[in-house]
Amino acid sequence: MAHKTKRLWKYQPLKSSYDAVIIGGGLHGLATAYFLAKKHGLSNVAVIEKRYIGFGGAGRNTAIVRANQRTQENLPLYREALQLWPVLTKELDFNLMFHNCGNLNLFHSEAAMKAARLNTASGQFHGIKSHLIDAEECKRMVPALDISDRPRYPILGAMYHPPGGIVRHDAVVWGLAKGASKHGAHIHQGTEVTGIEVYKGKVAGVHTDKGKIKTPRVLNAAGAYSADISSRLLGAKLPISVLTIQAMVTQPLKPLLNHVVSSGAYHCYANQTLKGEIATGAHMDPWPNYTNETTAHYIKHQAEALTEFLPCLAGVKFMRIWGGLADMTPDMAPIIDGNEPVEGYYIDCGWGYFGFKSSTVTGKYMARYMAEGRCPEILKPFALSRFKEHRLMGETAALVNYTPDN
Numbered sequence: 001m002a003h004k005t006k007r008l009w010k011y012q013p014l015k016s017s018y019d020a021v022i023i024g025g026g027l028h029g030l031a032t033a034y035f036l037a038k039k040h041g042l043s044n045v046a047v048i049e050k051r052y053i054g055f056g057g058a059g060r061n062t063a064i065v066r067a068n069q070r071t072q073e074n075l076p077l078y079r080e081a082l083q084l085w086p087v088l089t090k091e092l093d094f095n096l097m098f099h100n101c102g103n104l105n106l107f108h109s110e111a112a113m114k115a116a117r118l119n120t121a122s123g124q125f126h127g128i129k130s131h132l133i134d135a136e137e138c139k140r141m142v143p144a145l146d147i148s149d150r151p152r153y154p155i156l157g158a159m160y161h162p163p164g165g166i167v168r169h170d171a172v173v174w175g176l177a178k179g180a181s182k183h184g185a186h187i188h189q190g191t192e193v194t195g196i197e198v199y200k201g202k203v204a205g206v207h208t209d210k211g212k213i214k215t216p217r218v219l220n221a222a223g224a225y226s227a228d229i230s231s232r233l234l235g236a237k238l239p240i241s242v243l244t245i246q247a248m249v250t251q252p253l254k255p256l257l258n259h260v261v262s263s264g265a266y267h268c269y270a271n272q273t274l275k276g277e278i279a280t281g282a283h284m285d286p287w288p289n290y291t292n293e294t295t296a297h298y299i300k301h302q303a304e305a306l307t308e309f310l311p312c313l314a315g316v317k318f319m320r321i322w323g324g325l326a327d328m329t330p331d332m333a334p335i336i337d338g339n340e341p342v343e344g345y346y347i348d349c350g351w352g353y354f355g356f357k358s359s360t361v362t363g364k365y366m367a368r369y370m371a372e373g374r375c376p377e378i379l380k381p382f383a384l385s386r387f388k389e390h391r392l393m394g395e396t397a398a399l400v401n402y403t404p405d406n
């Protein structure tokens, strides 16, 4: 008897009217649709995705989750995000494969160690567990690390963040799509939003390449394309640059890395996947562009950096490399806002390379914002107005001083 596979989400015809339309079938769009339908009873919702769900950063990221961000505004969001993975695994009845292996951020200078002390203390203030360890302790935790004086930047110590780890990114996309669809949301792949209709200062609908939709609420969760959508369709500019990030995996190896290990000085992070591959990535191409192309230069850099602190990887082959886009704001914190520049228009973008770990919690609060019309306290610091009011956040410093760990 032929086995009948159950679809995770239903295919539905595009309706001419929805209570809310979400542009982008990435992590943030799907999470918002799920929470709108499940928690707020707003199930007449459509997620409009121009390619396929997970086409953007959602399906290209390296799946690292952690809560040890830097600023007071960001920490509560990331703390709650980390707590949500096991909850959602149950709620969605879908294994998101949260592997709580902990993150080890290596430091190679006294200055970096000092900055890490500040970060650790800020995190502890918010109940986020991290502590500093010395080089010998790093070696005990990850025996493959070279803690000798040989590397260009010898390891002085690390910040160990036990609650972090890895979550399977595809599983999050599929699980959220399953949950959103189960509670009534429609997911339209292969459909592009081409216009936003405004009537008397309020959102009235969207235009797509498959037809017009009436709606009083639109969420722009289009990742790297969000700034283009805002400026082209509404004339509202967002302070976002788009840059390519590349990542790759090696051939499968026997277990050797049981934590996520990263180094700001080398611009490199690595973890071992369940298949045994070493997944590695970190820095962005230094010029704005919209391509997912990969470069030989990057492969060379990554091989050199990895083998400096994990010399046992010398000679191991890279099997795959891919690129994705990061929507970067000047302070490396996202833009989350509503009713700006017109009523009913919401934005959730500018996540750079932090947008996987934060996706579900942001979806939870964005759904509340869209359903109730009031911005939840936790999202208020991320308003667009901070750029006009010179209230930039210090997340950039977190990267410079401490780690480019995704």
Ligand SMILES: Cc1cc2nc3c(=O)[nH]c(=O)nc-3n(C[C@H](O)[C@H](O)[C@H](O)COP(=O)(O)OP(=O)(O)OC[C@H]3O[C@@H](n4cnc5c(N)ncnc54)[C@H](O)[C@@H]3O)c2cc1C
Binding pocket: 023, 024, 025, 026, 027, 028, 029, 048, 049, 050, 051, 052, 053, 054, 055, 056, 057, 058, 059, 060, 061, 062, 063, 064, 065, 191, 192, 193, 194, 221, 222, 223, 224, 225, 226, 229, 245, 246, 247, 281, 322, 323, 324, 325, 326, 348, 349, 351, 352, 353, 354, 355, 356, 357, 358, 359, 406
């Ligand atoms: C190589 C790489 C590694 C990364 N590693 C990590 C990591 O380890 N941890 C972490 O937290 N983050 C990481 N990130 C960042 C993370 O992937 C992104 O921040 C996150 O995916 C953003 O989610 P999103 O839902 O906002 O956007 P996306 O996932 O990019 O989704 C946006 C969607 O909108 C669609 N779209 C665009 N325009 C339109 C339109 N006009 N109509 C309809 N649909 C449209 C796109 O096709 C896309 O599917 C990484 C990113 C990359 C590229």
